[in-house]
Amino acid sequence: MKKKLMSRRKFLGLSSSAIAGALFGPNLNMLTAAPTDPFDYSILPKGTREYIASNCAMCVNKCGIIGEVVNGKLHKINPNPRHVKSRGMLCAKGNAGVSLPYSPDRLKTPLLRTGKRGEGKWKEISWDEAFKYVAKNLADLKQKYENRSSVAFASTEGFQEEFYYYLVNSFGSLNTVRHTTLCLSTNIQGWSSVFGSFPDADLANAEYVLMLGSDRAQALITPDSVDFQRYKPKGQKLIVLDPRFTETGAKADRWYPIKPRTDQGFVLAMINVIISENLYDHKFVETYTHGFEELKELVAEYTPEWAEKKCEIAADEIRKTAREFADHAPRSVIYPGRRSSFYSHEVYVRQTFAILAAICGCWDTKGAVVPKSSIKLASHDVMFPFFNLTRDRVDREAVNLVKDVVPSAVQCPMIGTGLPDDSCAFLSEKDGSWITFREAVLQDDPYPVRGFFCFKQNPVQSVPNVKKTMKMLEKMEFICVIEQQMSDTAWYADIVLPHSTYLESWDPAHSIGGIWPIVEMRQPVIKPLFDTKTMFEISGGIIHEMLKIPSLWDDIDPVDLVDFKKNVVEDILDKPIQDYIKHQLVNHPGAYKQLLKEGFYTVDGGRPTYGKTLKPGFRFKSKTGKIELFNERYKEFGLFPLPKYCEPEILPDPGQYRFLVGRTAWNTHTSTQNNPYLWEIQKENAVWLNTGEAKKKGIVDGEYVRIKSKIGEQRIKAYVTEKIRPDCVFYVNGWGRKSPGMSRAYKSGASEAEIIDDVLDTISGGVCMHETFVTIKKA
Amino acid sequence: MEMSFESLKETIFAQSRTLRPGMQDKHETSAWDKNRLDVESALALKNIFFYLSLIFRYPTEQIYSEIAGHLEAFTDFFTDYGGAVPELPPIDDLQPEYISLFVNNQGFVPAAPYASCYQGDGLLMSDNFYRLRQIIMESGFMLDASVHELEDHLAVLLEFCSSLLNTLVEKNNSSDKNLMACIYALLEISYRYIEPLVDDFTDKINSYASYDFYKVTGKALKSLFHDADPIYVQLLGFRSNSTNELQG
Amino acid sequence: MKNKRYAIVLDTKKCLNCKACTVACKFENFVPVGDDTYRIWVTELPLQGKFPHLHQEYQTSQCQHCENAPCEKVCPTKATFTTPEGVVLVDYKKCILCKACMTACPYDARFVSEHHESVEKCTFCMHRVSEGREPACVETCPVRVREFGDLNDPNSKVSRLLSSRPYLQLKPEKNTRPRLFYVL
Numbered sequence A: 001m002k003k004k005l006m007s008r009r010k011f012l013g014l015s016s017s018a019i020a021g022a023l024f025g026p027n028l029n030m031l032t033a034a035p036t037d038p039f040d041y042s043i044l045p046k047g048t049r050e051y052i053a054s055n056c057a058m059c060v061n062k063c064g065i066i067g068e069v070v071n072g073k074l075h076k077i078n079p080n081p082r083h084v085k086s087r088g089m090l091c092a093k094g095n096a097g098v099s100l101p102y103s104p105d106r107l108k109t110p111l112l113r114t115g116k117r118g119e120g121k122w123k124e125i126s127w128d129e130a131f132k133y134v135a136k137n138l139a140d141l142k143q144k145y146e147n148r149s150s151v152a153f154a155s156t157e158g159f160q161e162e163f164y165y166y167l168v169n170s171f172g173s174l175n176t177v178r179h180t181t182l183c184l185s186t187n188i189q190g191w192s193s194v195f196g197s198f199p200d201a202d203l204a205n206a207e208y209v210l211m212l213g214s215d216r217a218q219a220l221i222t223p224d225s226v227d228f229q230r231y232k233p234k235g236q237k238l239i240v241l242d243p244r245f246t247e248t249g250a251k252a253d254r255w256y257p258i259k260p261r262t263d264q265g266f267v268l269a270m271i272n273v274i275i276s277e278n279l280y281d282h283k284f285v286e287t288y289t290h291g292f293e294e295l296k297e298l299v300a301e302y303t304p305e306w307a308e309k310k311c312e313i314a315a316d317e318i319r320k321t322a323r324e325f326a327d328h329a330p331r332s333v334i335y336p337g338r339r340s341s342f343y344s345h346e347v348y349v350r351q352t353f354a355i356l357a358a359i360c361g362c363w364d365t366k367g368a369v370v371p372k373s374s375i376k377l378a379s380h381d382v383m384f385p386f387f388n389l390t391r392d393r394v395d396r397e398a399v400n401l402v403k404d405v406v407p408s409a410v411q412c413p414m415i416g417t418g419l420p421d422d423s424c425a426f427l428s429e430k431d432g433s434w435i436t437f438r439e440a441v442l443q444d445d446p447y448p449v450r451g452f453f454c455f456k457q458n459p460v461q462s463v464p465n466v467k468k469t470m471k472m473l474e475k476m477e478f479i480c481v482i483e484q485q486m487s488d489t490a491w492y493a494d495i496v497l498p499h500s501t502y503l504e505s506w507d508p509a510h511s512i513g514g515i516w517p518i519v520e521m522r523q524p525v526i527k528p529l530f531d532t533k534t535m536f537e538i539s540g541g542i543i544h545e546m547l548k549i550p551s552l553w554d555d556i557d558p559v560d561l562v563d564f565k566k567n568v569v570e571d572i573l574d575k576p577i578q579d580y581i582k583h584q585l586v587n588h589p590g591a592y593k594q595l596l597k598e599g600f601y602t603v604d605g606g607r608p609t610y611g612k613t614l615k616p617g618f619r620f621k622s623k624t625g626k627i628e629l630f631n632e633r634y635k636e637f638g639l640f641p642l643p644k645y646c647e648p649e650i651l652p653d654p655g656q657y658r659f660l661v662g663r664t665a666w667n668t669h670t671s672t673q674n675n676p677y678l679w680e681i682q683k684e685n686a687v688w689l690n691t692g693e694a695k696k697k698g699i700v701d702g703e704y705v706r707i708k709s710k711i712g713e714q715r716i717k718a719y720v721t722e723k724i725r726p727d728c729v730f731y732v733n734g735w736g737r738k739s740p741g742m743s744r745a746y747k748s749g750a751s752e753a754e755i756i757d758d759v760l761d762t763i764s765g766g767v768c769m770h771e772t773f774v775t776i777k778k779a
Numbered sequence B: 001m002e003m004s005f006e007s008l009k010e011t012i013f014a015q016s017r018t019l020r021p022g023m024q025d026k027h028e029t030s031a032w033d034k035n036r037l038d039v040e041s042a043l044a045l046k047n048i049f050f051y052l053s054l055i056f057r058y059p060t061e062q063i064y065s066e067i068a069g070h071l072e073a074f075t076d077f078f079t080d081y082g083g084a085v086p087e088l089p090p091i092d093d094l095q096p097e098y099i100s101l102f103v104n105n106q107g108f109v110p111a112a113p114y115a116s117c118y119q120g121d122g123l124l125m126s127d128n129f130y131r132l133r134q135i136i137m138e139s140g141f142m143l144d145a146s147v148h149e150l151e152d153h154l155a156v157l158l159e160f161c162s163s164l165l166n167t168l169v170e171k172n173n174s175s176d177k178n179l180m181a182c183i184y185a186l187l188e189i190s191y192r193y194i195e196p197l198v199d200d201f202t203d204k205i206n207s208y209a210s211y212d213f214y215k216v217t218g219k220a221l222k223s224l225f226h227d228a229d230p231i232y233v234q235l236l237g238f239r240s241n242s243t244n245e246l247q248g
Numbered sequence C: 001m002k003n004k005r006y007a008i009v010l011d012t013k014k015c016l017n018c019k020a021c022t023v024a025c026k027f028e029n030f031v032p033v034g035d036d037t038y039r040i041w042v043t044e045l046p047l048q049g050k051f052p053h054l055h056q057e058y059q060t061s062q063c064q065h066c067e068n069a070p071c072e073k074v075c076p077t078k079a080t081f082t083t084p085e086g087v088v089l090v091d092y093k094k095c096i097l098c099k100a101c102m103t104a105c106p107y108d109a110r111f112v113s114e115h116h117e118s119v120e121k122c123t124f125c126m127h128r129v130s131e132g133r134e135p136a137c138v139e140t141c142p143v144r145v146r147e148f149g150d151l152n153d154p155n156s157k158v159s160r161l162l163s164s165r166p167y168l169q170l171k172p173e174k175n176t177r178p179r180l181f182y183v184l
C-alpha cells in the first residue's frame, strides 16, 4: 500500500537519495536536549502576570509606565497613575510601545556592509567582530587625519546617551551634534537671554494662558498637555495664536489665525499696551529687571495699529489680550512650549515672550512661568584623558561658512538687528548646530571630518535639505549607526549595531527638571528578544577593543591612560550598570528601591517650590545678575540687545505659500509610522490647503497634489479646509520616508526633509523649519 | 479506538492557543502502534526537514558548505516540489540576500521567518508562541544557549520536526504514550506554525529576492506543506477519510 | 446589599483627539489591527462656522451598555447578555456569528473579531474592574474625558458628575437607555 504513491512524493520511497545522501556535519543543531527529564514545569512562565514599573521612551516625555507582562510576554503598557510628571496618562504612542520589541523589522544582530553604500548588502557579524571593526576604524581615522575631531558623533536625547558620551570622550572628538538645534535651541536661548534659564509653565494653576504656535493637544508635552485641560482651574482662559485651527485652537476661548512669522509683532504690541497703559508690575520690574527704560523706548512705535498691519489681527483684539493678560498677572502665562525651530529670528521672538512675562511679574510664582527645579544626582568623577590631537568643533572654527544658509546676507534687514551672518553666536558645546556642522563638513572647513557615528538619530529624515545630508554622508570614510530599526541613516552606514528597546534594558537614573522635578530610571520589563545591547555595553565593548590598539593612546600622558583604565573602564564600564545607578543615588536613601517599584522618585512628594529666584541675593544667570530686558551680553557680541521687530528676510514669490510643519499625537517625528497600531490611525499625511485657495486652483479635497520648494518636490494628498490661513500650507512630519522598506510610511505622503530649505538661526544655531516657500499644483 | 488522521488534527486545533496543561493528561485515549511507521519515508522526511532548516538559516561558512555539500542528495525533492534544482549563488551573494529577505531590509523585513508574524497582528511572539516553547521543552528540547533566535524561527521549527521524526524512528522501546506525544508535537508544529506561514512567506520571497535560490527552496517548502496531509497519513500509517484515494 | 450599576460619564469637551484610548483598548482587549475592528472610537465632529470663527469638537464613543439593549433581544443563542451590574457582554463561545446584533445596534458598536471568533464589543473592561482596576480607556486618557463608576453609589464620581451637570445621551429616540452619559 505504501508504495502506491503519487509520483510527486517519490522522495519518500526507499530509493530516495534523501536518506542515504544526507549525513550532515556535526554541531549543526539549534536545539539541544532540555536540561531535565522528566520536564521541570516550573521553568515555564506558566500563567504568571507581573507588573513592572519603568518609563516610556516613545518620545521625550518619559511618562511613567507599568508593563503588564503575562507569561513572559508584554501584554499591555499601563500608565503609572501615581507618576508626578505624566499625571497617570499614556498617549497612543506610549500604548503602542508594546509592539516595539515585537516588531519583526527591528535590528537583531550587528550588520556589516558588503556592497556599496546604500545598496543594501549586509552580512552578519558577531559583537566581538563589530567592536574590533569599529575600534580599528577609529584608530585608522585618527592616524590618517591626526585629529580626533575628524570623527563626528551625532545623538539624540535619551537615558543611554550618557554612555554614548563615554565613547565620545574616550576617543576624544569634540564634534558632537545633538537634536537640540533641530528642536528647541532658539527657545532655550531666547528665554535664557532674559531669565538666565529656560522655564516651564504652571498650566495647572494659571488663570490666563496665551499660546503662540504650540499645539499642546497634539504635540504632547507632559504635564502641560494634561494640565491645560484636566487640571485647568475654573475660569481659566486660553488664547491660541496659530495660522492653523489646531486641536489646541479648538479648545481656546479665542483663536487668532495670526499671519505666520509675526508672533513677535503681536507680543511687542501687547508690551506696548501694557507699558503705555501702565499695566505692568512696577514693583517686580524695579526689583528684578534691568533695562526697562530702553525697552519702553523700543516698543513705543509698536502700537496695536502697527501690529495689526503685520499680524492681520485687529488692533482692538491685541489691546484686549494685553489688558486681560495684565489683569490676570501674575497668574498669566505666555507659554514657552518646546519645539521652536521656526524662523530665522526665533531667538528674538522667544526673548519677546519672556519680556512680556517679566514686566507683568509672571515669574516664579504659582500659575506663572516658573524656573525648573531639579533633583541632584551624584555624578561619577570620571576624568577622560586629555588628547593632544583634538581640534575644536568644526561649527565653531568655521568662519563665513554659513553665508549659504543665512537668508540673503547682503540686503538682510536683520543685520540691522545685529544677527551675525558668519557663524552662530551662542553655540552650545555639546549640542552643536546641525546646519552649520553639515556646511563645515561639506566644505572641509576648517578641516576634514571623515568618520560619522550616529546614536538613535536619523538626520537623513530629520535635518532639512536631505540632499546635503546625503552628500555629507558620501564624504565619510566610516559610518557607524547604533539604532533599533534600520533607519534611513542606518541604511547608509558601514556598520549597524542593534540597540535594545527601552523595554528590554537597564537605563541609568536621570534627573528631569521642571516645576515637578523627578528622577527616573528604567529596568527591563521583558528579556531582550535578540542579540541586542545597550549603549552602556556597546561603549564598554568598543573601548576595550580600542585599548588593544596602542596608536589610539599615543597622544596622551601615560599616567592619564592608567587612570582612565582604572576609573572609567574597570570601575564603571566593567561593573554592572546597577552599581552605576546606585552610585548616582547615594545621596537619596531609598531611591533605588523606590525606582524599582515605581519607576520614578521625588523629593518632598514632588510638590512644586515657587519663588527661589525671588529671594534676596539671588543672582540670575546674566551679566547683571538681574532679569535682563536689555541683554548686556548680546550687546557685547554686537547683537541687538532688545527684541527689535525683525521683518522677514525671505519673502514669497507670487503664488507661493509659506510651508509649516507639525506633529500629531500618534507619531513621534520619524520613528513611529511603521507601528501597525499607529499606522492604522493615519496612513499617510496630507497637505492642509485653505478652501478658497483650493477653489482658485481647482483642487478638491483628497486629490493628490505636487508641492514644490527650491529644495525639492513631493507628492501628497490635499486636505482642503477652512482650518488654515490662505497664505500657508501645512503637513505633519515624519512621512514619505526614503526607505522603500518603511513598508507602511514609504510612498505614503510627503517628507519634510525633502522640501524644507536649510535656513539657519545664527544666534543659537537652530534650524528654521518655517522659512520655506512652496507652490502647489495638481498632481 | 483508532482515531482517523482528520480527527487527530481536529483535536490539536481544538486546544487553546495559549499554554496547555502538561502532556501527561492528554493522550490517554489515543493509541499508536509503532509498527505502522514507514521508517524509510520518515528518514527521508527527517533529512528533508533538516536540510530545509539549514537553508533557512543565516548562511555562515559552515552552514553554506553543508548546504552546498548536500544539495545533490535532494535533487529529486527539489525537482518535484520546487520545480527545479536550486542554484546556489556564491556565499558572498547569498549572505546579503539572506539578510535583505529575512533579517533587515531598509526599515523592514520582507519575509520574516517567524511563525508568529503570520498570525494575529503580524508581530513577534504572538499568542501561540509560549505554547510552542512549551511543546519544544516538553519534547525534551530547548534552544542552545549560543542561539540568539526565537523558537518560532522557521529554521528552528524545521529542525524540531526533523528531531521529532528521528525520535519516532529511533525510540524503539518508548511507550506508545511518548511516541504519541511526538506525533502530536510534529503535527501541531506542521499545521499550527509552519503551514500558515508558507504561502505569504514564499510570496514575499518572490517579490523581493534577487536570486532564484530562496524562490525555489521556498516553493519546495510551500508545496511540501501543502502536501502534508497525505505525507503524514502515509508515513504514520493513519486511517484517513479524505486522503484515501491518493493511496490507491 | 444593593447591586452596582456601572456607567461611564464623559466630558468630551476636554477631548484632545489624541487616540490614546483607542490604542489602549486594542492592546488591553486583543482587538485586532484593522480599520473595522474597534471597541472605541473618536470622531471629529463637523467643523462649525466660517474662517476665522471656527468651532470643532471631538466625540468619543463605545458600546452604550444599553439597559434596553436591542442587540441582546435579537441574539438567537443568548450569547449577548446583561450582567447584574448592567454591563452588556457577549459569551464568545455561544456566538454563531449571525451578526443580527450588529444590525440591531443603533450605535454601530459591534464587530467581528478574529481573535475571539465571535462578534464582540466594549466590555467596560470587566476583567480589570473585577480586580479593582479602571477600564483601560478611562485610565490612559491624558485629560480624563471619562469617569467610570457605580450609579448606585451617590458618592461615586459618576453620580456626582451627573447630579451636578446637565448631560445628554446618544440617540434617545431609540429608547435604549444607555449607560454612557455625555455631560455638557
Ligand code: SF4
Residues within 6 Å of the ligand: A056, A057, A058, A059, A060, A061, A062, A063, A086, A089, A090, A091, A092, A093, A094, A095, A220, A221, A222
Ligand atoms: S507622551 Fe506618549 S510617547 Fe511620550 S513619553 Fe508619554 S506616553 Fe510616551
Ligand code: SF4
Residues within 6 Å of the ligand: C062, C063, C064, C065, C066, C069, C070, C071, C072, C088, C104, C105, C106, C107, C108, C109, C110, C121, C176
Ligand atoms: S450600544 Fe449596541 S452593542 Fe452596546 S448594548 Fe447598546 S445595542 Fe448593544
Ligand code: SF4
Residues within 6 Å of the ligand: C024, C025, C028, C029, C039, C040, C062, C121, C122, C123, C124, C125, C135, C136, C137, C138
Ligand atoms: S471600557 Fe475597556 S473595552 Fe470598553 S472601550 Fe474602554 S478599554 Fe475598550
Ligand code: SF4
Residues within 6 Å of the ligand: C014, C015, C016, C017, C018, C019, C020, C021, C022, C042, C060, C140, C141, C142, C143, C144, C145, C146
Ligand atoms: S484618550 Fe482622551 S483625549 Fe485622547 S482621544 Fe481618547 S478621549 Fe480624547
